Amino acid sequence: MTIHYKEKTFFTGKDLALSVIGGRWKIAIIWCLLQQSPLRLSEIQRKLPEVNQRMLIRQLRELEEDKIITRSVYPVVPPKVEYQLSEIGLLLEPVVTSICDWGDNFAEFLEEDADKIAVN
Amino acid sequence: MTIHYKEKTFFTGKDLALSVIGGRWKIAIIWCLLQQSPLRLSEIQRKLPEVNQRMLIRQLRELEEDKIITRSVYPVVPPKVEYQLSEIGLLLEPVVTSICDWGDNFAEFLEEDADKIAVN
DNA sequence: TACAATACTGACATATTTGTCACTATATGG
DNA sequence: CCATATAGTGACAAATATGTCAGTATTGTA
Numbered sequence: 001m002t003i004h005y006k007e008k009t010f011f012t013g014k015d016l017a018l019s020v021i022g023g024r025w026k027i028a029i030i031w032c033l034l035q036q037s038p039l040r041l042s043e044i045q046r047k048l049p050e051v052n053q054r055m056l057i058r059q060l061r062e063l064e065e066d067k068i069i070t071r072s073v074y075p076v077v078p079p080k081v082e083y084q085l086s087e088i089g090l091l092l093e094p095v096v097t098s099i100c101d102w103g104d105n106f107a108e109f110l111e112e113d114a115d116k117i118a119v120n
Numbered sequence: 121m122t123i124h125y126k127e128k129t130f131f132t133g134k135d136l137a138l139s140v141i142g143g144r145w146k147i148a149i150i151w152c153l154l155q156q157s158p159l160r161l162s163e164i165q166r167k168l169p170e171v172n173q174r175m176l177i178r179q180l181r182e183l184e185e186d187k188i189i190t191r192s193v194y195p196v197v198p199p200k201v202e203y204q205l206s207e208i209g210l211l212l213e214p215v216v217t218s219i220c221d222w223g224d225n226f227a228e229f230l231e232e233d234a235d236k237i238a239v240n
Numbered sequence: 241t242a243c244a245a246t247a248c249t250g251a252c253a254t255a256t257t258t259g260t261c262a263c264t265a266t267a268t269g270g
Numbered sequence: 271c272c273a274t275a276t277a278g279t280g281a282c283a284a285a286t287a288t289g290t291c292a293g294t295a296t297t298g299t300a
Binding site: 001003005010012013014015016017018020021022027028031067088091092094095096097098099100101102103104105106107109110111113 | 121123125130132133134135136137138140141142147148151187208211212214215216217218219220221222223224225226227229230231233
């Protein structure tokens, strides 16, 4: 398999996937949109207060370019823009879920580790 | 949930997970070790020729610090060091698998997209 | 006229990650 | 004595990612 995408060459689906979902906040954004959809920019901001707006918009733009999400603009005032996962974006659910699950597991593991040290 | 780890605070397992497996080559390394284990440094290098040695070692060190992999040194000459996934590391299998699967899917999607344009 | 709400963009600074180059150690075989 | 193989390390450069600040547009309402 060889895919040329955005001036780069990928030899595996894995590498291609990572190039697309690897951004600092992308999994978080996708996670939000899996829970509720569509969402307006201001709503995503409220759900992810750690991300500054500029960064959030950049990540959204990249996801849109990569066709992971769609962006719908409503010509009203004040402006209204809605984001939602595309068909291929929705298929990221197992990725997000498995990451969340493993992370919870790892958190437990760290706590047990800390307990062991505390007991000694 | 609040976890303090490596001078940082995490509020979700997802964020914790991403901080640990987010490195440029970490998923690739874990993928290698899921396929075959244990592996020596030189073997991983052969499987991942795009990664330079310095970088590979750094990512291995971090994975070791995070207890995702174990490192066994054999006091022989020339030196022999073996890496393998820990128990918690092995649990990353669903993460790696789902990323690979989605990536393959996305690659197909991109090809179909390209075809559509070619047909028009 | 000024302000509010929403969804941005541009220029730039800073931080973090990644890559490169040169270097070390060791015992064996030639 | 020299080269070889393996598994590194240190110092630094470069690239990339992320964050900050200020500014734009729209139009209904006070």
